[in-house]
Amino acid sequence: MKNTIKQVFHSGKFLFGFVIFMFILLTCLIYPIFVTADPLQMIGQGNFFKPGTYVSIEESTLEKSYTLQLPKQFSKLEAVLDIDTRAQIQEFLIKNAGVAESEIDVTDAEGLVALWKANYDPNTKYSGLTTAKRKALKRLDNQITAAMKDSGVIVAEKDEEGNLKQSKVIKDTDYVNINDVTTKTFLLGTDNFGRDVLTELVAATKSSLKIGLLAGLIATAIGLMLGLLAGYVGGLVDNIIIFITNLFTVIPAFVILILISYSVGDKARGIAMVGIIIGLTSWPWTTRSVRSQVISLRNRDHVNLSKLSGHSMFRIIFTDILPYIASYVVMAMILQISSGILAEAQLSMIGLGPATTKTATLGLMMQWAMQYSAHLNGSWWAYFPVVILIALISFSLNLMNTGLDQVFNPQLRD
Amino acid sequence: MKKNLQKVMSLLCVSALSLSMIAGCGGSNSGTTTTDTPATEESTEAVEETVEETTEETTEEATEEAAEETASTDEGSTPRNETLYEAGQQWGTINDWNPMSANSNNGLALSANESARELVYETLFMFNALDGKLYPLLGTEYSWNDDQTELTVKLNADAKWSDGSAFTAEDVAYTYDTHVKYQSSQGADFSTYVESVEAVDDSTVLIKAKAENGVAINPLKVTSILNTMYMMQKAYLQTVEERNGEDADKVKQDTMEDLVHTGPYAPYISNDQKAVLQRDDNYWGQASSMWGKLPVPKYIAHTIYKDNAAGQVALSQGEVDVCQQFITDVQNLWLQDNLPISTWLDDAPYGACEVMPSMFFNVERKGLDKKEVRRAIAMAVDYEQIIASAMSGQSPTFDEYPRSVVGPTDGERKYVDFDAIADLQWENADVDGANALLDEAGIVDTDGDGIREVDGENLSFKAECPTGWSDWNASMEIVAAAGEKIGIDIQTYFPEASSFYDDMTTCNFDICMWSCPGAGVMNPYSKGMFYFSEEYAKLASNWSGNFGHYMNDDAEAILKALPSETDEAKLKEYYTELSRILLDECPAVALMYRPTLFYAVNESVWTNYPAADDGRNIPPTDCTDGYGIAALYDLELVE
Missing domain, CATH: 3.40.190.10 (Periplasmic binding protein-like II)
Structure with a gap:
């Protein structure tokens, strides 16, 4: 036993897969210890806030400020006037304001702005422009006005009579120490409900692993039982079992899965139920392969010896046959777990997974990201980490499986 | 020798296939028809020549493919600079062009609501949601007589059918009579309020309203015939009736592909x-x-x-x-x-937001028959979250436009005195208030499972709306999340649209979501009906409103009095009272504002x-x- 384990861990593939899997598993276990927030709490009011640290503006204005004479990294005006914008201004000046092209120098930001201010009137309706263009120019004008403003924002407070009273001026050299104010960091942004994607992702991985493990265990248990019986007993029992198995193999498992989940209804559809449903529909191929392995084993000498010694059927199965296929069963289970996780993702994608407000699962995260077209908005953080994680889990499980295969199957050994 | 032949054959087949593919690609890429067709034909000929000596089957296949390509480019493309492309109105192959059809999916031509789609068929008048007025189309002017029992409509003398014949008052009368005769949904709806539609002369139509004691039951509804009923040609309708043997079901299912219309x-x-x-x-x-x-x-x-x-x-x-x-x-x-x-x-x-998608509580369900439970759910919901995330900010908040029976447009808001109902409004996501309300009403969790009970039964409800309606689905999730905070178990349920419609129209749900009627000549009256009408609740298949079967005699009395009331002050009093009942009893709760x-x-x-x-x-x-x-x-x- 010790030797086998040692051998297994000598396999590079297995080790690599194992490390990835353990990393994911440990993250799922350790992360919640440090971040105790409810993964389903809707914090952000809006869709898909991008990753980063969010600083309380109110506290920043109230908190003591530090004056830092940092060299200006950029002029505000230069930042607004990128090449495209300058071209846009030039086009407007020539086409709509009738300024001669020779008068315009796009490299001179201030001169360009002066010309713009002299010729653009936000209340005029310039003909020959599309509405979108008109609106874009108006936004540009606002940006330029803001950039040209002198440094300093005035903070005012309302007194008892409702009059505004200046309480503070914020200069562009004012800084606040980030440790003094409340901040919130979303490493992976928020999703469409405004939930922290990272926290949700960890919780989702945990429940997806649970579902996968449950489904894998159930599927392997059923498959193993039926396969052992069919293979060892043979005859009528074999015929009946293989008949049922064939039935299930012919009907696509995913269709049965959809039908069962649909008929179970939303009420009962928790993590456990989804796991059980997936397990109950994905056992047939385990049965078939276990059966064929058992058939080749049952006429071996040591099995015949046991039979002659009068051992009971169960004893023969469990002591003389099972140990020989144990490695195979473990590998089959790993694959079952991996496909269970995928099946959950598929189910949730079509809205038949667990309830959104009760649990987070990888499939549900994908479903909502797609519904709110995160893939079209460029909100990669809402779906890409999920995809990566699903891929990593099945990749690591498959890698472990191949590693095991190499160790246990002499033909594959180097 | 044999092998050689096989090689040659396969080479020929491949070249034939690739040629036809090139022809096909060329066709679909360069949008214009005129340049494509000859090119495709040329390559078809080339294909024929190459393959002639090999098997006949290949030839046939190739030419068929090529022919298909030609056909599809011929038919499929219209010049981009002469075509206006729409999206979001038509979601499948059009199944009919029949304005009387009950199961038409024709979103491109048929949408007979207050702002009717005027592309193919036309209504007498066009509604403008911006100023709430009717603009002339097939009709030029309309007027009520003094006691609001007869509506006279003048028709445009220039109006013509697509076959060139003149559009007359006879057509209007016959259109209405046909709707009633075959009990189309519009026919069934209007015949409760309209006595008859008669042609006075070629260009004058007289619509008589049904009256009780000399007062029309609902003059508002009668007016709405002007902007919601598509006009059909008398001669054409007679053809349709004849070919279907005047069988009601067949007439309503006629696809009318040979339609005669007035639209552009x-x-x-x-x-x-x-x-x-x-x-x-x-x-x-x-x-x-x-x-x-x-x-x-x-x-x-x-x-x-x-x-x-x-x-x-x-x-x-x-x-x-x-x-x-x-x-x-x-x-x-x-x-x-x-x-x-x-x-x-x-x-x-x-x-331009004007409607309120609302959640209805089925008051026939145990638990939801108690107004405290309904109000508690309403109070606990985080509406700002719904507006910010589910609606992606495309709705004003309830702080800006407090809840009432009317929509967020100025034209409707003038009918409600918001100061008078200010004390009934609730704060956003008032979980504590909702919990206190339930505790006070004695609705508590006695068995310690975290869910409150009424008469020993857990308060557990399903909130449903059709699957794939993403903003509504997300709203229902946020409602469910609110339920969790106040000890009421709310599960979301998103069935296919058709089974949702079954549940909603037959009052077979706990909580469901639907949107109130948009701007129209009947608003805000139609919004009042949407929330309270007993008449709707009694329909066997109810598409119109009050899905939760909430009955309130005061509200019903107001709804009866509203249509014939013209005094602004009185109207304001009525709508304020309706809003008060809506906020106090919570038979339904608006979740957001939305454009139609x-x-x-x-x-x-x-x-x-x-x-x-x-x-x-x-x-x-x-x-x-x-x-x-x-x-x-x-x-x-x-x-």
Whole structure:
């Protein structure tokens, strides 16, 4: 036993897969210890806030400020006037304001702005422009006005009579120490409900692993039982079992899965139920392969010896046959777990997974990201980490499986 | 030798296939028909020549394929600069063109609500949601007599059918009579309020309202016939009746593909890929009494998209000009991606919001029959979260527009005295208040499972709306999350649309979501009906409102009195009282405000679409509905 384990861990593939899997598993276990927030709490009011640290503006204005004479990294005006914008201004000046092209120098930001201010009137309706263009120019004008403003924002407070009273001026050299104010960091942004994607992702991985493990265990248990019986007993029992198995193999498992989940209804559809449903529909191929392995084993000498010694059927199965296929069963289970996780993702994608407000699962995260077209908005953080994680889990499980295969199957050994 | 032959054959087959593929590709890439067709034919000939000596089967296949390609390019493309592309209205192959049909999916031509789609069939008047007025179309003017029992409508003498014959009062009368005779849904609906529609002379129609004791039951409803009923030709209707043996079901299921219509566009192409309407250049509306010109786009095309995402991609690529779809963070299209896309308003809420998608509580369900439970759920919901995330900010908040029976437009809000009902409003996501309310009412959790009970039964409800309606689905999730905080178990349930309709129309749900009627001549009366009408609740199949069967005698009395009331002060009193009942009893709760139609336009090909600040008074109804069709006459090509 010790030797086998040692051998297994000598396999590079297995080790690599194992490390990835353990990393994911440990993250799922350790992360919640440090971040105790409810993964389903809707914090952000809006869709898909991008990753980063969010600083309380109110506290920043109230908190003591530090004056830092940092060299200006950029002029505000230069930042607004990128090449495209300058071209846009030039086009407007020539086409709509009738300024001669020779008068315009796009490299001179201030001169360009002066010309713009002299010729653009936000209340005029310039003909020959599309509405979108008109609106874009108006936004540009606002940006330029803001950039040209002198440094300093005035903070005012309302007194008892409702009059505004200046309480503070914020200069562009004012800084606040980030440790003094409340901040919130979303490493992976928020999703469409405004939930922290990272926290949700960890919780989702945990429940997806649970579902996968449950489904894998159930599927392997059923498959193993039926396969052992069919293979060892043979005859009528074999015929009946293989008949049922064939039935299930012919009907696509995913269709049965959809039908069962649909008929179970939303009420009962928790993590456990989804796991059980997936397990109950994905056992047939385990049965078939276990059966064929058992058939080749049952006429071996040591099995015949046991039979002659009068051992009971169960004893023969469990002591003389099972140990020989144990490695195979473990590998089959790993694959079952991996496909269970995928099946959950598929189910949730079509809205038949667990309830959104009760649990987070990888499939549900994908479903909502797609519904709110995160893939079209460029909100990669809402779906890409999920995809990566699903891929990593099945990749690591498959890698472990191949590693095991190499160790246990002499033909594959180097 | 044999092997050689095989080799030659296979080479020939491959070259034939690739040639036909090249022909096909060439066809679909370069949009215009004139250049494609000869090219395709040429390659077809080439294919024929090459394959002649080999098997006959290949030849046949290849030519068939090539022929198909030719056909599809011939039929499929219309010049881009003469075609206006829409999205979000048609979601499958059009199944009929029959305004009386009960199961038509024809979103391109048939949408007989207050702002009716006026492309193919036309109504007598067009509704303009911006000013709440009716604008003349087939009719020129209408007037009520003094006791509001007779409505006289004058018709436009220039109006003509697509077959060239004149549009007369006879057609109007016959259209109405046919609707009633075959009990179409409009016929069944109007016949409760309309006594008869008669032709006085060729250009005058007299609509008599049903009256009780000399007072019309509902003059508002009678007026709405003007802008919601599509006019059909008498002669054509008689043909349809004849070919279906006057059988009600058959007449209603007739596809009417040979339709006769008055509108500016006629059906041109309709398949599972796209639906296209073609301009009728003899359209009567170019007479000076109407538009004085033809609408600008020669074709109105609607590609059949698989889902919202496909439509959105097409919009951002300029393949769609007008898009009636919910788009998450729509402002990013112009702020981040710099696309020439705009909406009605430049800032949130981006659209002209006028309806309230609301959740109805089934008051026949145990637990939900208690007003404390309904109100507690209503109080605990985080509406700002719904508006910010589920609606992506495309709705004003309930702080800006407090709850009532009326929508967020000024025209409707003047009917409610908001100070009088201010004490009934609740704060956003008032979980503590909701918990206190339930505790006070003695609805508590006695068995310690975290869920409150009524008579020993857990308060556990299903909140449902159709699957795939993403903003509604997300709203229901947020409602469910609120339930969890106040010890009421709410599960979301998103069935297919058809089974949701079954549940909703037969009151077989716990909590369901539906949207109130948009702006119209009957508003805000129709919104009052939507929330309270007992009449609706008693229908066997109820599509109209009060899905939860809430009965309130006070509300019913007000609804009876409203249609014939003209005194503004009295109206305000009525609507304020209705709002008070709505907020106090919570038979239904508005979750957000929303436009009736979403509206985003891409100006890569066409420009001069309606926008809020252009002063043209054309509503953002996707250039197709009600008075919004006026936009089609002003469109210009982008230089």
